[in-house]
Amino acid sequence: MSPEEFRRHGKQVIDWIADYLAGIESYPVMSQVKPGEIRRALPPEPPEHGEPFEDVLADLDRVLLPGITHWQHPGFFAYYPSNASGPAILGDLLSSGLGVQGMLWVTSPACTELETVVVDWLAGLLGLPDHFRTDARGGGVIQDSASSACLVALLAALHRAGGGRFATHGADRPYTLYVSSQTHSSLEKAARITGLGSARVRVVDVDPRTLAMDPGHLRALLDQDVAAGAVPAMVCATVGTTSTAAIDPVAALGEICRERGIWLHVDAAYAGVAAICPEFRWVNDGVADHADSYSTNPHKWLLTNFDCTVLWTADRAPLLGALSILPEFLINAATSSGSVIDYRDWQVSLGRRFRALKLWSVIRWYGAEGLRAHIRKGVGLAQDLASWIAADPGFEVHEPHPLGLVCFRPRWPGLTGAAADQATTRLMELLNAGGELYMTHTRIDGRVVLRMAIGGVATERRHVEQAWERIRREHAALSAPGH
Template structure:
């Protein structure tokens, strides 16, 4: 018999040494990230050009990997943990989240079934019930009620799975058996909603033509009257309203759709109501911000928010809740013989494979559990209140400068503003700011006008960073 080759793995002692080096590298990165240009200055192909054409035949030391992080990777990054990162929405991470990710990777469990790792499932159930309580969400979204929570990778996946559940409910399961009948169903959302809904509609097989984009009110939130008119017209033509997505904190301006009147219309026409609160939903940990959820208790069939944006939990972590878990499981459950087991057959456990698109799933709940435990509810409230206070200070500076105008309400941590006048000076201002390396802002279009967005929520962002950003904006606008 030929000798069986023995693979060479990192020993426990070597792992300890290199693990300490990796943690030190991350800590050093966090300490020095402010000195780096926020927006990457890499040219297309520059990173790949520094990588060898072929992989090594003989394994290298992990020291070489860390060295190339500094030499190749870091210069090719846009630094999302930089205190001057104000673009899009932050994906703020933290020490507890990173350490929990390390632990999850080390455990290496696959939580597709309860049986494949009971703790992976039950910690997730429990921590999502915790979060529901922290956000003052209704009991129907917890495992004490008729629904429950599941961690998706992002709000996009949450939208897709609840859309499939809504189709399952609206069709009595027919869609799952026979596919989508073209032109039979319609989905509704605001013109300001995230593009993820349209992508989800395409993936589901409904087709983009099934989406009705509803006009907004002056504050850029969905117009409930326009929604009702659109649904009434569709029903008159024999089209079934399957789902409405209300947005609590739109990506463009942070507008909050009026969930209660939207919900009344959904109930009238039998449509599923999904509330997408991807960025701002977590702010409801603070009682004074819970107004954003008005109407969710009475009318929402599903709800999602992203702890990986503002709640210090490393990407990816979307908390997705449904009020009726049977609709979701009924839509997504496929049980081949090789997955059958006594725990599943008993009906006493949750198998999260039935709550998501992929079969496999990793232990994402560990980082959310660690963040909540290490910060505590009060620590998280302090983080949210700090971000909101900084945004209100920035908005006050903008509002006091007659050269600028505020373009949308700013009750939380996003401020939309611009120089008065044509678009071109605003584009030049944005380009100059982002080229400085000190800050990074993104833009949108509000009522036809090019508008700058400054979103606050990063772990390391403090008053001095926001003040420096305003100083740069004011100075560049003055032509200095």
């Protein structure tokens, strides 16, 4: 494809994306296709000769678009937001156009140095401590996802707990990892990848009301494990759990970790970015004094399209010790001088994309004021929804709900236990099948509850109002005698 052909087709693609975003509300939120339908619509063999790009765009409309669940739809309330915005899309396009592979500083200095700037900018916007800055002993790095951030944090924790032996000798001691029942499953996966195995993952009890990790039970588990000869390596505290946005008591957990020399990782994938607003900075209470590492996802709620997770560490030495390997083909003068950051040592893979461009574009386009306005809009709409639910005798709302997620449960006269759960699940399926909204469920205290996560770029008050009215109508229909 020549530069002129690229210019012509590139304009077509930009127009296609702009039209898609402008008309996204006309699509059903969830894809309506059946399993295998997309595959059957595509040829089984690749083309022998090249085809016009117009044909690619035609098949995008004809074949692929029906198989898309529209995460940017204003009625998408299912999982946490996966924001995509104009400046982020354009930043990603610039990254693709440059084709940079930023494994080393020398392979593109701007790729590395822009990243150090934007992660420091974001640390400042979130009120994170100065020792997380890249010009201090710690520093930040953009990972692909929170799963990778948790894995990297665990590797650093194991390196420190093992006195540097884990990187070369593996799990030669009975290391343990501490999570709660509400912690993301990526932590157990990280334990498997590192060689600890699921059996070395200890599950700490949670407060039955808030679903936050119980510091007293953590202390008891640690005492029990140490007495049995285990080496506690890491505790993961969550700020905004996947099911209910519960927030673990970071300060209390951090005191325990500090007493015992245990690495504390704070997984703030969803809720961390809320701290960009001063009134929500409380979500990071305890991080400054206790967190050895901290991660949050701009690609969820901060207008930056996937993938973009930022991981900060209070001290980069364990991270580099766990992950740095320098083969001959990577040796260069800048690396040898020790004066540059080589982000290949801060992640699992060697190669890395120029992700900083899209985060930089977002921060510059919106500014701190615009980013705060987006967070505040989502929280405000969620609080309105929670008030409507609480005022309706046919529903009960789960407390607390301080941010953009509301969990609630319909009441079913005469139904309890499994029968009530089945009715709630049936209600969710009917709602999702209608095409106007998409929501998911979780379990709280053994009961099925519905989740509405608000924070999409296109979601306005009218969309939340329409969703709530639809929920009430379907609930009333299912509750009618003889249904």
